[in-house]
Amino acid sequence: MSRRNDKNLLVGLDIGTSKIACLVGELKDDDQIEIIGIGTHPSRGLKKGVVVDIESTVQSIQRAVEEAELMAGCEIHSVHAGIAGSHVRSLNSHGITAIKEVEVSQADVDRVIDAARAVAIPADQKILHILPQEFIIDDQEGIREPIGMCGVRLEARVHMVTGALSAAQNVIKCISRCGLDVDDLVLAQLSSSYAVLGEDEKELGVCVIDIGGGTTDLAVFTDGAIRHTAVIPIAGDQVTNDIAVALRTPTQYAEQIKIQHACALTQLTANGEMIEVPSIGDRSPRRLSRQALAEVVEPRYEELLTLLHNELRRSGFEDLVAGGVVLTGGSAQMQGLIELAEDVFQMPVRLGGPQHVIGMEEVVNNPIHSTGVGLLMYARQHRVSRGPELAEHLGLKGLWARARGWFQGNF
Ligand SMILES: Nc1ncnc2c1ncn2[C@@H]1O[C@H](COP(=O)(O)OP(=O)(O)OP(=O)(O)O)[C@@H](O)[C@H]1O
Numbered sequence: 481m482s483r484r485n486d487k488n489l490l491v492g493l494d495i496g497t498s499k500i501a502c503l504v505g506e507l508k509d510d511d512q513i514e515i516i517g518i519g520t521h522p523s524r525g526l527k528k529g530v531v532v533d534i535e536s537t538v539q540s541i542q543r544a545v546e547e548a549e550l551m552a553g554c555e556i557h558s559v560h561a562g563i564a565g566s567h568v569r570s571l572n573s574h575g576i577t578a579i580k581e582v583e584v585s586q587a588d589v590d591r592v593i594d595a596a597r598a599v600a601i602p603a604d605q606k607i608l609h610i611l612p613q614e615f616i617i618d619d620q621e622g623i624r625e626p627i628g629m630c631g632v633r634l635e636a637r638v639h640m641v642t643g644a645l646s647a648a649q650n651v652i653k654c655i656s657r658c659g660l661d662v663d664d665l666v667l668a669q670l671s672s673s674y675a676v677l678g679e680d681e682k683e684l685g686v687c688v689i690d691i692g693g694g695t696t697d698l699a700v701f702t703d704g705a706i707r708h709t710a711v712i713p714i715a716g717d718q719v720t721n722d723i724a725v726a727l728r729t730p731t732q733y734a735e736q737i738k739i740q741h742a743c744a745l746t747q748l749t750a751n752g753e754m755i756e757v758p759s760i761g762d763r764s765p766r767r768l769s770r771q772a773l774a775e776v777v778e779p780r781y782e783e784l785l786t787l788l789h790n791e792l793r794r795s796g797f798e799d800l801v802a803g804g805v806v807l808t809g810g811s812a813q814m815q816g817l818i819e820l821a822e823d824v825f826q827m828p829v830r831l832g833g834p835q836h837v838i839g840m841e842e843v844v845n846n847p848i849h850s851t852g853v854g855l856l857m858y859a860r861q862h863r864v865s866r867g868p869e870l871a872e873h874l875g876l877k878g879l880w881a882r883a884r885g886w887f888q889g890n891f
């Protein structure tokens with residue numbers, strides 16, 4: 481990146497099913513992130529969080545990046561990118577190692593994490609994250625930062641996230657085709673959790689749910705660490721589709737009607753309010769009550785929330801999330817959703833937007849940007865680029881070298 485000091489710029493690229501957003505943040509002296517540029521472009525090449533059309537995705541990424549570069553007055557060379565999709569799996573694992581020299585060193589921590597990652601995973605899946613939950617030194621549990629502590633035996637509990645090799649490769653391919661390096665691939669809901677959750681919520685136990693266009697992503701935190709992640713391939717696009725089918729109206733109108741008039745709770749619409757619905761072909765528009773619209777929307781949201789509730793129950797953490805549920809993502813803005821969700825989950829629910837950053841609040845302070853803002857916060861915490869390591873892990877070393885070569889040749 482030119483113009484500004486390279487080291488102080490962070491870039492997040494949220495590759496969503498509905499939109500691609502590129503956010504540029506500047507790291508201030510007090511470690512705060514100020515958003516200085518944002519570019520968004522409708523996403524055309526993804527289905528349910530997965531790239532299905534490389535060419536369209538590349539074009540959308542390029543547009544979003546160019547817009548962000550223009551606004552921030554910088555050149556973007558590398559990004560932290562989000563990844564989602566129902567190919568994502570997660571599991572908790574455990575590793576043990578001997579402490580070499582009485583005091584725990586970084587090498588001991590690396591070894592114990594390596595031991596924890598030694599789990600059989602399907603051949604078409606690759607590890608995306610190994611997230612330490614806690615360390616145990618000689619039966620002393622709950623250690624967050626083991627380096628420097630004394631003991632004989634070091635154990636680690638970790639949360640492992642894996643994803644389909646091809647899905648990760650395609651995301652990287654699209655970004656590389658834009659002449660950009662990937663510093664890291666970050667699970668979308670992990671990223672959103674950085675932006676919308678407070679530390680106290682993570683300590684107390686909380687379930688964050690990002691309802692986007694193509695996927696709904698869930699993550700559970702207790703005692704300050706991530707415990708469970710899941711992806712459900714139902715989200716806002718399904719609601720739009722239901723409206724299009726039930727009201728016999730083209731999808732683009734269904735989307736407009738949804739955003740302007742829909743409600744996830746029928747009982748909130750019982751005042752006889754009417755809306756106008758454009759018809760297909762040259763038939764004349766019809767009038768319809770808002771209540772009838774809500775009757776289409778409510779069952780789909782209810783189904784989704786029930787699936788999420790079952791997932792939370794299955795994970796075994798339902799009784800441990802005392803902080804309740806935090807909904808984010810574009811489709812979480814539906815009127816009446818919080819009340820419906822409280823009814824399904826039987827616990828407190830709130831709508832969460834990106835917090836903890838400054839600058840461009842009027843644009844960024846929107847639940848659709850939770851993943852993008854979270855990517856910047858993740859990047860701040862993990863300053864070392866994992867790009868080359870990731871490329872090797874995903875069998876993309878050649879591509880990496882090519883992308884770099886192309887890039888160096890052009891600038
Ligand atoms: N005010 C609103 N009320 C209801 N739904 C909304 C509203 N605004 C946007 N949406 C819906 O939010 C969805 C887009 O959300 P978002 O931008 O978070 O998705 P995405 O990140 O692109 O997709 P995904 O995360 O699933 O890959 C669309 O389905 C859109 O219809």
Ligand SMILES: [Mg+2]
Pocket residue numbers: 496497668690692693809851
């Ligand atoms: Mg999203």
